[in-house]
Amino acid sequence: MVSTPPSQAAPATALQFFSDSLSLSAGAFPVASGERIVGPMRRGLKIAVLLDGLQSLALDNRPALTIEGPAVLIAANEGEHVQQRTGIVGGSLRCAIMQLELDFVEQEFAVPMRRLFALAGPGGAGAWVRPAGAVLRGLARQMAECPVAESLRPIYLGGKALELTAHALDELLGAPGQRARRLPERTREQVHLVRDMLLASMHAPPSLAELARASGLNPTKLTSAFRSEFGSSVFGYLQEQRLQHAHALIAGGEASVAEAAFRVGYTPAHFSGLFRRRFGLPPSALR
Secondary structure (H helix, E strand, C coil), X not given: CCCCCCCCCCCCEEEEECCCCEEEEEEEEEECCCCEEEEECCCEEEEEEEEECEEEEEECCCCCEEEXXXXXXXXXXXXXXXXXXEECCCEEEEEEEEEECHHHHHHXXXXXXXXXXXXXXXXXXXXXXXXXXXXXXXXXXXXXXXXCCHHHHHHHHHHHHHHHHHHHHHHHHCCCCCHHHCCCHHHHHHHHHHHHHHHHCCCCCCCHHHHHHHHXXXXXXXXXXXXXXXXXXXXXXXXXXXXXXXXXXXXXXXXXXXXXXXXXCCCHHHHHHHHHHHHCCCHHHHC
């Protein structure tokens, strides 16, 4: 099956292989600022390389992940979960996306899926975002541009999809020290408590000392463990979540710029500067 929507700025292709065990889409896909797509998360393994564009992904009620190209997203799911994708900036997303059935991955790639779910923690679903290196960018670009005759696209794209999937999984599961960086379960519980405290009090967050006391970790250990778990400093993470939440409020028409700023703990002037630096446009542009 090949489809090329005529309205897109660049051709996009959709294909299915191996009795629908592997499906892929590649090309440029239009997205509107603030556009939200909510639905069930497919069971299996999803690998997406975003070359250009900016969007967020949230699983269930977890904090959203920001995906800014060039980046690779790896998501694994073995249960019933809901995902929400939100376009942060209007325009197009140029990407290559693979969706694989769990049995297919374990058989064809010999990848122990249990390792992915162990990384994900409780719930049986997880998502990881990493910068896309030169190899992944090159493969995704070749898939998006697909420089072969239409009759040869299935062969060309099928081979590239398998190659890209192998490289992405190797980067996540085969990276030296990946398993060593996983925190002890008790420490994970402590930093997740801190994360939950931050999200519950965006407008007036606790100090680092207060967070440390509540979690039972000293400030130095908390800072290190939080960065290891969430890939950001405590207050760098808070700022990102504040801006993401404010973006959703403004884009969805739920609050004015000033109201959104106050609701996430900023003065309007300070908020506007942070917002522009983060998203590349003033918050008023979303209205």
